[in-house]
Each structure stands twice: as structure tokens, then as C-alpha cells.
Amino acid sequence: MDQLPLSGGNIVTILLAFFIILCVLLGVRIVGQSEKFVIERFGRLHSVLGPGLNLIVPFLDRVAHRVSILERQLPNATQDAITKDNVLVQIDTSVFYRINDPARTVYRIRDVDSAIATTVAGIVRAEIGKMELDEVQSNRAQLIARIKESVEDAVDDWGIEVTRAELLDVNLDQATREAMLQQLNAERSRRAHVTEAEGMKRAVELQADAQLYSAEQIAKARRIQADAEAYATGVVAKAIQENGLEAAQYQVALKQVEALQALGAGEGKHTVVLPAEAVSAFGDAFKLLKGRG
Structure with missing residues (x-):
């Protein structure tokens, strides 16, 4: 089968088709999500294309730089x-x-x-x-x-x-490390001495507090005893004031008799020599006791 020669009009049509396809290819730019295109026109910055479908002027515009916008x-x-x-x-x-x-x-x-x-x-x-x-x-x-x-x-x-x-x-550097290590050891030693000194100080304080507490308790006991003796003396004084001298003589006689009984209750044989005045006093005491009874 013989091929038909191309006419001038067919050639122009084919060239025009190729030109249109080339313009489409050069004019359409698809930019990825992680990129941006820098477009130059006649060597100067014209625009920056973002992600997606973009159109540029073929033969006038060109992609000068593809820049990633990822971190x-x-x-x-x-x-x-x-x-x-x-x-x-x-x-x-x-x-x-x-x-x-x-x-x-x-x-x-x-x-x-x-x-x-x-x-x-x-x-x-x-x-x-x-x-x-x-x-x-x-x-x-x-x-x-x-x-x-x-x-x-x-x-x-x-x-x-x-x-x-x-x-x-x-x-x-190594020299600085060694110096810092020495400083750290010195600081630890200082803290240990401070802790020990504070412990000793606290022990002395506690001991002093204990001694102070003991002294306070002893003084408190003595004060209570003194108050009791003062109360007893007051009772005796009140009795003498209310009952006269007879009450005082009665108390003295009672003590004398109790002392004589205690002396007689001792073990063994005792010889007790009393002066005449003491015998007379005991006699008076027995009279008072008899009168009280």
C-alpha cells in the first residue's frame, strides 16, 4: 500500500499540535506538599508556587529553585x-x-x-x-x-x-574535671564535719535541758515540802491561838510519851537515867494526857 505524501497544511497542523502539547507541559507545574517552587521570569523573581496544580507562562517563566519546606x-x-x-x-x-x-x-x-x-x-x-x-x-x-x-x-x-x-x-577538659572532683570531695568532707558538730551541739543541748528539768523538779519538790511544813505550822499556830497554851502543852506531852514508849520498846536491856526535872516533866505530861482522856 503506497503512503500518501503529507501536504503543507497537514505539516502545520502536526506542528501546531506538538506546540500546544509542549506549552501544556511547560505551563503546568504540580508542586508536592513538602515543596515550594521559585519561579523566575527573564532572570528575575516572579512568584513562588505552593503545593498543588499551578500554571506558568511557557518559555517566559521557569522553575529556578525547588525548595523543601520540611523541618x-x-x-x-x-x-x-x-x-x-x-x-x-x-x-x-x-x-x-x-x-x-x-x-x-x-x-x-x-x-x-x-x-x-x-x-x-x-x-x-x-x-x-x-x-x-x-x-x-x-x-x-x-x-x-x-x-x-x-x-x-x-x-x-x-x-x-x-x-x-x-x-x-x-x-x-581533664584538668578542670580533676579540680572539680577535688572541690566536690572537699565540700563533702566539710558537710560531714558540720553534721558531726551539729550532732555534738544537739547532744550538749539535750543534756543541759535534762539537767535543767531535774533541777526544776527538785526545786518543785522542795517548794511543795516547804508549803506542807508551813501549812502544818499554821495549823499548830491556829490551834494554840484557839485553845491557848494548854493545847501546846498537850502536844509536847504527847511527843514525850511517844519518845518514852519508843525507848522502852528497844531490844535488850537498857538502863535509862533521867534527871529529876525530866521525871517531873513526864509526870506533868501524864496528868495532861489523863485530863485529855
């Missing part, structure tokens, strides 16, 4: 820094960021990761230099917040958002 992590970095009290430390840091404005990122900075890493290193050294070693160790969360804030301010012109900054570790 990125810089490689862990280690930099030396000197604290306010002149201690050399090594700081391990990690920074997470994402690109919010691709136009500013691609036209204002060439190497984003290197620029952010350099910025972080300088800010870390500056912040560490404002703090003493103990503050760096104890206020790590505050230090991280200050580093993150400073980095955010520095990279804002690049269209970058710092999502997180981490201070992974603070390392010391």
Missing part, C-alpha cells in the same frame, strides 16, 4: 567556649529549622546549613561567656531558650524559622 536538622556541632569564670568548655549543639520564605532564602544566602551553623557557634560562645560554669550546668533550659531566641533573630532575614535548639552536652 531540617543541622549536623551536631561541637565548639569551644570560655565561661565567665574562665573555664574552657566544649558545647555540643543541634538546631532544627524550616524554610518559611523560599524567595528570601534562595536570594539572600547561598549555603543555608553552613550559615546557620556559623551563627549558632558565635551565639553559643557569646552566651556561655556571660555565665559561670555552675550557671551553665544548672540553667541549661534557660541557656537553650536564649540561644534559640538569638538564632531566630539572626536568621529571620533569610526567611528561616528555628523550631528547636538543643544543648546536647557540656564537656570539660
